[in-house]
Amino acid sequence: METVNQKPNIRSLSLAELEHFFTSAGEKPYRARQVGEWLWKKSAWSFDEMTSLSIEIRKLLEENFNINHLTVSNQQVSSDRTIKNAFRLYDGNTIEGVLIPTTKRMTACVSSQVGCSLTCKFCATGKLERIRNLEADEIYDQVVVISRQATEKYSKPLTNIVYMGMGEPLLNYQNVLQSIEKITSQSGLGMAQKRITVSTAGIAKMICKLGDDKVKFNLALSLHAASDEKRSSIMPINDSNSLASLKDALRYYYEKTGNPVTYEYIIFKNFNDSIKDAEELARFCGVVPSKVNIIEYNATGDGLFNKADEDRTMAFRNYLESRRITAKIRRSRGRDIDAACGQLANKFPSPLERG
Ligand code: SAH
Numbered sequence: 001m002e003t004v005n006q007k008p009n010i011r012s013l014s015l016a017e018l019e020h021f022f023t024s025a026g027e028k029p030y031r032a033r034q035v036g037e038w039l040w041k042k043s044a045w046s047f048d049e050m051t052s053l054s055i056e057i058r059k060l061l062e063e064n065f066n067i068n069h070l071t072v073s074n075q076q077v078s079s080d081r082t083i084k085n086a087f088r089l090y091d092g093n094t095i096e097g098v099l100i101p102t103t104k105r106m107t108a109c110v111s112s113q114v115g116c117s118l119t120c121k122f123c124a125t126g127k128l129e130r131i132r133n134l135e136a137d138e139i140y141d142q143v144v145v146i147s148r149q150a151t152e153k154y155s156k157p158l159t160n161i162v163y164m165g166m167g168e169p170l171l172n173y174q175n176v177l178q179s180i181e182k183i184t185s186q187s188g189l190g191m192a193q194k195r196i197t198v199s200t201a202g203i204a205k206m207i208c209k210l211g212d213d214k215v216k217f218n219l220a221l222s223l224h225a226a227s228d229e230k231r232s233s234i235m236p237i238n239d240s241n242s243l244a245s246l247k248d249a250l251r252y253y254y255e256k257t258g259n260p261v262t263y264e265y266i267i268f269k270n271f272n273d274s275i276k277d278a279e280e281l282a283r284f285c286g287v288v289p290s291k292v293n294i295i296e297y298n299a300t301g302d303g304l305f306n307k308a309d310e311d312r313t314m315a316f317r318n319y320l321e322s323r324r325i326t327a328k329i330r331r332s333r334g335r336d337i338d339a340a341c342g343q344l345a346n347k348f349p350s351p352l353e354r355g
Contacts, residue, residue, distance in 0.1 A: 010065035011039055011137035040188045043144045045069040070141045074348045082334030083149055086348055093131055095166055096344045097142040099149050100333050107160040108146035110139055112176055113167025118201050121234045124300040124345035125166045133172040139179035163198040166344050170206035180217060193217045204241045207249035211256035220262040225272050226280035247287045254288040261288055266295045267313050269306035278319040291326035298332050298340040
């Protein structure tokens with residue numbers, strides 16, 4: 001890892017702190033708001049771009065701060081038009097973010113941590129070590145870059161953001177919420193809270209915290225099995241966050257926010273694809289108002305799991321619908337470039353392999 005320039009990251013300062021910086025330097029405090037606008041609303045990555053500020057002020061900022069922006073270090077486009085980006089962070093670490101275009105939507109899938117600590121058995125990111133949390137501005141930058149790709153490549157604005165890239169967002173709670181604050185604020189990107197979904201492997205305590213904070217964005221829980229024994233065998237986090245504790249947390253969350261919850265359920269061949277599994281899931285769905293996304297399994301190269309057969313998948317979905325549960329089958333996107341759910345592992349082809 002390279003040496004990092006030690007000047008503070010200007011985007012980690014609050015408006016009040018920036019005002020204080022300007023007044024201590026003998027400048028007018030309103031400069032802080034101007035700079036804030038450049039940093040967030042206009043996503044400036046250099047002080048030079050801040051043309052409404054005098055050269056002296058730009059120099060003052062340059063001497064005192066860094067803008068720790070990321071850069072796109074690699075990009076792949078799938079045959080289904082999904083774009084996977086490798087983002088190089090200011091300290092040399094790499095993460096990934098994906099643009100998923102469909103007929104109705106332009107969705108950005110963003111990472112919240114470098115690596116992940118949860119070791120879910122079916123997930124490629126789970127095989128990487130957790131290195132560190134992303135800062136709010138690093139999450140924000142992913143959205144800005146992917147949003148530009150949507151308009152430049154597909155002539156459509158970004159419609160949705162999902163925190164389903166690398167990492168566990170609820171283990172980076174404060175920065176994730178701060179990033180959402182900036183993405184939705186009028187002084188940032190001005191996107192609607194309802195267009196944002198945070199997906200968690202299930203940290204009961206933090207689901208309750210979302211309730212206390214009365215969040216307005218959507219919550220998705222990666223369930224994948226509705227019995228503790230099965231769930232623990234594929235998701236070690238279930239040992240300390242049992243289904244009973246998740247149910248309690250979800251009730252609390254719903255009581256506080258009134259938001260329904262989405263359950264993600266990867267359907268694995270001969271593991272969780274029987275009608276008995278569907279019955280257990282249906283019972284779990286009784287806890288709070290909810291819907292289910294049945295997710296096709298994407299191979300991660302270890303041969304441990306297989307994609308469920310089509311007829312079993314349909315029977316599973318039909319059973320849930322017979323129990324009046326809304327269930328949709330989510331087809332995989334970007335699989336040919338390892339951009340699909342669970343495939344993000346910084347595996348870009350080397351320049352020689354690229355065609
Ligand atoms: N840590 C968060 C967000 C990242 S994972 C979470 O667990 O929800 C985003 C989604 O992709 C989760 O539902 C996850 O379970 C799913 N996923 C992981 N590996 C997958 C795979 N190999 N195939 C399909 N979906 C996968």
